[in-house]
Amino acid sequence: MDRLTNTVRPYAWGSTTAIPELLGTEPTGEPQAELWMGAHPGTPSRIDRGSGPAALNDVIDAAPSAELGAPAVARFGPRLAFLLKVLAAGSPLSLQVHPDLAQAQAGFADEEARGIPVDAPHRNYKDANHKPEMIVALAPFDGLCGFRHPAEAAALLAGLGVDSLKPYADILHARPESAALREVLTAVLTADRETMAGTVTAATEAATRLAAEDGPHAAAYAAYASIAHGYPGDPGVIAAMLLNYVRLQPGEALYLGAGVPHAYIAGLGVEIMANSDNVLRCGLTPKHIDVPELLRIVRFEATDPGVLRPETSAEGEELYETPIDEFRLSRYILAPGTGPRLLADRTPQILLCTEGSVRLQSADGSELLLARGESAFVPAGEQVRLTGDGTAFRATVVA
Known part of the structure; x- marks a missing residue:
């Protein structure tokens, strides 16, 4: 398991105080909109396994099956299928919509064939993937x-x-x-x-x-x-x-x-x-x-907003059910004296502490303590026990 060093994106709509408060840092006075955790090439997290900091996407590219597990690679390819963020909106974001997978693939292929640069401001499709997403409130x-x-x-x-x-x-x-x-x-x-x-x-x-x-x-x-x-x-x-x-x-x-x-x-x-x-x-x-x-x-159909609340398992995992497999998000609310939570090791995981502190312990006895706002990457195949006095979000895939 590896502690993540993450980057904050300073979009204009970001809050000037919410992410600094989460991380326990002094506000800069500038908007701090998103804290990215994952292997997106735009702003990858970094880990250090003893030879200096390395971008998580580069680490995964070097050994995808070892980092992600064979089932996840077979299902989603040799890349981490999800991106985890802390989002802090101080003012409204753009009104927007995302394509489904077939639309994204067709749109990307069309713009590639027409020679539109990926970073062109009028480009619609930056990649050939869909973008289902979920937001879980940490505050109203x-x-x-x-x-x-x-x-x-x-x-x-x-x-x-x-x-x-x-x-x-x-x-x-x-x-x-x-x-x-x-x-x-x-x-x-x-x-x-x-x-x-x-x-x-x-x-x-x-x-x-x-x-x-x-x-x-x-x-x-x-x-x-x-x-x-x-x-x-x-x-x-x-x-x-x-x-x-x-x-x-x-x-x-x-x-x-x-x-x-x-x-x-x-x-x-x-x-x-x-x-x-x-x-x-x-x-x-x-x-x-x-x-x-x-x-x-756009799908022109009226819908209920569909507010989700987590379903709690006997093992204490609170799962937010969604209809897709690229991500699976749950949380653990831990307290002193309760037994450790054993996390499945079949797929890659990112663990994020949002309250108090949580302790990760691997099968070989090594430990990692996460304070509020800190996160870790756990490669597939590494079993982790979770204890502490705080709240941890667990992001993984279904494979």
């Missing part, structure tokens, strides 16, 4: 996830009392679900920018006022007003109003599958995803927005 966490039912979205828009939103509400009432959501999102994203900016300004003023009242959508209006103040005039503000607003309490999670539009608004959480960079954006960003491709990828 606000987000948007999936389309509202059209009637509910229509009522929310109508409640703002903005005349230029009435046609959208009428469409949501009159058309079948999929057609209504598609038509309204298309209209919002392709509208004249100056006209839409006026609509967004009026909607922002109304949402701010309604958030202070005791109405049925007060919390949602407050969230949309917060988004709008960060992105004045952005059509994504109106697109966001088509989505479910959800507040996660600590320990609750959201799973985000292919084609589901979503955005994180504010909060601290543990995020896990398939090892991919494929994102198509709907708004709330200065980055490239490819509306035709976005509309091809």
Whole structure:
């Protein structure tokens, strides 16, 4: 088992205090958005096995079967299939959607054939993989996830009392679900920018006022007003109003599958995803927005946000069930005097301590103590006993 040295990514939307507080370091005054743990070549974790620090992706590349185990290599190839993060949103992220595996493979092949550089700002597909993901709240966490039912979205828009939103509400009432959501999102994203900016300004003023009242959508209006103040005039503000607003309490999670539009608004959480960079954006960003491709990828169906809570096994593992195999995330809440938790050794693991401290002990008697914010990589085939007084998240794969 190896202690990980990880990198913090300083995206503009990051909190200036949440990750420093987790790590016990002094804030720099600059945004600190994501702490990456894994073997993504963009920002790989580093380990030291006695010959100096080495990037985890290079270590895995040198001996994939030894590090990942034969079952994981056979299933996912010679790479770590997931990326684990601590995400700290101080302001809203972009409204976005991810392709499924077939769409990612086709989109990547098409852009490669057309000679679009992978780092080009207008490139949609950075790789040929899908990007299902899940966020588990470490503190109250606000987000948007999936389309509202059209009637509910229509009522929310109508409640703002903005005349230029009435046609959208009428469409949501009159058309079948999929057609209504598609038509309204298309209209919002392709509208004249100056006209839409006026609509967004009026909607922002109304949402701010309604958030202070005791109405049925007060919390949602407050969230949309917060988004709008960060992105004045952005059509994504109106697109966001088509989505479910959800507040996660600590320990609750959201799973985000292919084609589901979503955005994180504010909060601290543990995020896990398939090892991919494929994102198509709907708004709330200065980055490239490819509306035709976005509309091809989005699943126009109303969904419940589907807040997940972990299921506890007899062995004390609290598992967050998801329908994919590239990652499996669980947590252990440990206390002094309780027996050690024996972790399966078939697949590679990353262990992250988020509260207190936890102790890892391998079969040969070696130990590693993780404090809050620290993490470790456990290669496949290495059995670990987990004890301590704290909370540990365990990330692995299903293989």
